Amino acid sequence: MRKALDTVRGNVLLKHSLIALLAAALVLLVMESVSPFRQGQLAMMAYYAIAAGGLTVLTGLSGQLSLGHGAFMAIGAYTTALLLQEREGALPMIVIILIAALVATVVGAIVGVAAARLHGPYIAGATLALAVAVPGIALHFSSVFGGEQGLNVKVPEVPRLADDALYFLTGTETSTSEWVAYSAWFLLIIVYFLLANLSASRIGRRWRAVRDDEVAASLAGIDLGRDRVVAFVVSAACAGVAGALLALASRLAAPGSFSLVLSLTLLSAVVLGGLGSLLGALLGSGLLALLPNLATSIGSSMGLSDVKAAELSPLVIGLTTMLVILLAPAGVVGSVRQLLAGRGPRATTAAAGTPGAGADTPTVAEPRG
Amino acid sequence: MSTATDAPHSAAAPVFELSDIGVRFGGIVALDGVGLDVRPREVHGVIGPNGAGKTTLFNVACGFVTPVQGTIAWHGKPLDGLRPHQLAGLGIARTLQGLGLFDKISVLDNVMVGADRHGRAGFWSGLLALPRSSRDERTLRERSMTVLDELGIADYAGRAPASLPYPIRKRVALARALVAEPELLLLDEPASGLSEEEMSELGDIIEGLSERISVMLVEHHMDLVMRVCDRITVLDFGKVIAKGTPAEVREDPAVLAAYLGNEVTHDDSVHGLNGGENA
Numbered sequence: 215m216r217k218a219l220d221t222v223r224g225n226v227l228l229k230h231s232l233i234a235l236l237a238a239a240l241v242l243l244v245m246e247s248v249s250p251f252r253q254g255q256l257a258m259m260a261y262y263a264i265a266a267g268g269l270t271v272l273t274g275l276s277g278q279l280s281l282g283h284g285a286f287m288a289i290g291a292y293t294t295a296l297l298l299q300e301r302e303g304a305l306p307m308i309v310i311i312l313i314a315a316l317v318a319t320v321v322g323a324i325v326g327v328a329a330a331r332l333h334g335p336y337i338a339g340a341t342l343a344l345a346v347a348v349p350g351i352a353l354h355f356s357s358v359f360g361g362e363q364g365l366n367v368k369v370p371e372v373p374r375l376a377d378d379a380l381y382f383l384t385g386t387e388t389s390t391s392e393w394v395a396y397s398a399w400f401l402l403i404i405v406y407f408l409l410a411n412l413s414a415s416r417i418g419r420r421w422r423a424v425r426d427d428e429v430a431a432s433l434a435g436i437d438l439g440r441d442r443v444v445a446f447v448v449s450a451a452c453a454g455v456a457g458a459l460l461a462l463a464s465r466l467a468a469p470g471s472f473s474l475v476l477s478l479t480l481l482s483a484v485v486l487g488g489l490g491s492l493l494g495a496l497l498g499s500g501l502l503a504l505l506p507n508l509a510t511s512i513g514s515s516m517g518l519s520d521v522k523a524a525e526l527s528p529l530v531i532g533l534t535t536m537l538v539i540l541l542a543p544a545g546v547v548g549s550v551r552q553l554l555a556g557r558g559p560r561a562t563t564a565a566a567g568t569p570g571a572g573a574d575t576p577t578v579a580e581p582r583g
Numbered sequence: 584m585s586t587a588t589d590a591p592h593s594a595a596a597p598v599f600e601l602s603d604i605g606v607r608f609g610g611i612v613a614l615d616g617v618g619l620d621v622r623p624r625e626v627h628g629v630i631g632p633n634g635a636g637k638t639t640l641f642n643v644a645c646g647f648v649t650p651v652q653g654t655i656a657w658h659g660k661p662l663d664g665l666r667p668h669q670l671a672g673l674g675i676a677r678t679l680q681g682l683g684l685f686d687k688i689s690v691l692d693n694v695m696v697g698a699d700r701h702g703r704a705g706f707w708s709g710l711l712a713l714p715r716s717s718r719d720e721r722t723l724r725e726r727s728m729t730v731l732d733e734l735g736i737a738d739y740a741g742r743a744p745a746s747l748p749y750p751i752r753k754r755v756a757l758a759r760a761l762v763a764e765p766e767l768l769l770l771d772e773p774a775s776g777l778s779e780e781e782m783s784e785l786g787d788i789i790e791g792l793s794e795r796i797s798v799m800l801v802e803h804h805m806d807l808v809m810r811v812c813d814r815i816t817v818l819d820f821g822k823v824i825a826k827g828t829p830a831e832v833r834e835d836p837a838v839l840a841a842y843l844g845n846e847v848t849h850d851d852s853v854h855g856l857n858g859g860e861n862a
């Protein structure tokens with residue numbers, strides 16, 4: 215048993231595949247047992263988490279701060295909307311999502327090349343400008359992008375195969391919105407599987423090295439610029455997928471969905487969960503997807519009007535993030551890991567089974583995967 | 584060891600050659616017509632008072648500073664305009680005086696970053712966790728553990744660098760440079776902050792290395808320099824004032840004059856050795 219566990223731990227592919235399968239099973243269970251309203255919230259959590267996962271790789275691993283990831287989501291969303299103006303003859307959903315990711319990737323590569331030449335505050339400034347510019351472009355070319363109203367998205371029918379498969383697994387019919395929620399979660403699992411693989415590979419280690427010390431990294435032969443651009447491209451692709459799913463879930467791509475608040479919310483999710491941790495990004499996204507609803511209901515139970523109550527949610531998100539930064543700067547996952555690392559034996563990042571990682575020695579408690 | 588039997592390095596063509604290097608920082612002439620060559624398996628010392636230009640010379644050698652004049656050659660081929668990571672790719676490694684360890688990853692991961700140039704798996708095999716990638720990880724890990732073991736610090740593989748005492752951290756930095764299997768290793772003040780005993784162990788390590796690779800050594804501890812170097816280049820105010828074997832350099836009147844009043848052997852308070860590196 216122990217031996218089997220060690221094998222799994224030592225084999226990245228096996229370990230991540232097992233986690234992915236378990237997660238998929240969990241998704242089926244949860245999705246079937248909640249109301250359509252909750253399914254909508256879960257879809258939201260999933261696309262937030264996909265974007266936040268890419269962002270945590272960019273910011274937490276490669277050390278580049280992006281204040282404008284909402285822009286890449288907008289690009290993914292508008293691409294999706296443009297491809298789904300008619301239900302007749304539309305491409306399969308997965309192809310559309312891939313195209314959305316591709317377009318975001320291309321823009322991400324351009325921004326990434328620019329960002330790789332910049333440093334900290336300047337990258338932040340440039341990405342911030344992007345976050346403001348992209349919805350602006352959508353407004354300016356209103357004949358293409360539908361202006362303030364945005365573009366409606368004609369969500370395709372549930373594919374026969376998926377419908378049958380889900381019927382076989384759950385014994386219930388699958389509505390279109392349910393199908394979008396399922397797709398969001400399955401894509402989330404795939405994206406996190408890939409990101410976790412990257413994080414555990416050479417390139418993940420090089421990202422951490424570049425983040426920790428540029429000079430030493432370049433002396434070790436790391437091409438800083440190239441690795442940074444790769445991180446940007448990866449995270450932009452994730453945001454593109456997330457944007458496509460946002461458009462499918464809300465059946466709309468409109469500038470209002472991609473305000474600066476979205477970019478900052480993503481960053482909050484990443485910081486809340488713990489920079490560089492995918493699990494953290496997932497938890498942070500869950501928190502942020504559920505908070506607005508919670509804040510609104512608390513607000514109205516305290517006698518606020520619905521509008522006033524809805525305005526509470528950015529405040530709550532902001533305050534929560536500030537509290538976490540002040541009280542637990544390593545984020546939720548990071549802090550738990552630190553707590554665990556303070557006690558008992560522990561596995562170290564890559565040195566599972568390394569001799570000498572004695573019981574009373576502080577080890578690296580960096581979030582991973 | 585600089586014994587008579589080691590001396591015939593001179594017959595071999597140099598591995599690395601700096602000729603007529605000039606570097607200016609604003610009005611300051613940091614290096615002025617400096618030339619030196621490093622032969623295969625030679626330990627080449629670079630000494631001189633503070634501000635002489637030793638660190639700047641290292642910065643030129645590994646591509647952080649572009650000289651306004653002069654050429655750099657690697658096995659006789661010019662190296663102009665190469666960036667630091669490209670020079671590292673050729674087989675030039677360097678330790679920083681300021682250590683420059685990656686603080687948020689384990690000691691083993693630090694060393695594995697140094698080994699990265701021996702990795703073969705690319706982005707896609709990493710993304711899909713293909714067998715190629717895990718084979719790569721295994722090789723890099725084994726290489727790294729071997730070097731950690733050779734330097735006697737394998738027990739610290741899983742630790743965070745910041746939790747370790749300074750001399751151990753210095754060894755980690757050395758391990759990270761060595762695991763790249765460079766042909767030329769630039770050591771910037773490797774003995775600073777070490778005890779007598781640790782320094783003598785370092786001497787053994789450098790002597791062991793010189794059986795395989797070339798080493799350039801900037802160091803203020805003259806005992807160590809005199810013990811391990813085959814040849815020494817002495818800088819003062821950016822110029823070469825003497826060159827030769829330790830015995831020759833020790834007797835050189837120009838060197839004695841330059842060091843007059845400089846408490847060289849015990850000078851640990853050297854600043855600016857990493858000038859420009861952490862900008």
Ligand SMILES: Nc1ncnc2c1ncn2[C@@H]1O[C@H](COP(=O)(O)OP(=O)(O)O)[C@@H](O)[C@H]1O
Nearest residue numbers: 608613633634635636637638639855856858859
């Ligand atoms: N980045 C820099 N900017 C300006 N001046 C520098 C820089 N680096 C070194 N110098 C100057 O160049 C000269 C040589 O410095 P350095 O190479 O650090 O000497 P050493 O290592 O021999 O002590 C000194 O006068 C130093 O002040």
Ligand SMILES: [Mg+2]
Nearest residue numbers: 638854855856
């Ligand atoms: Mg110096």
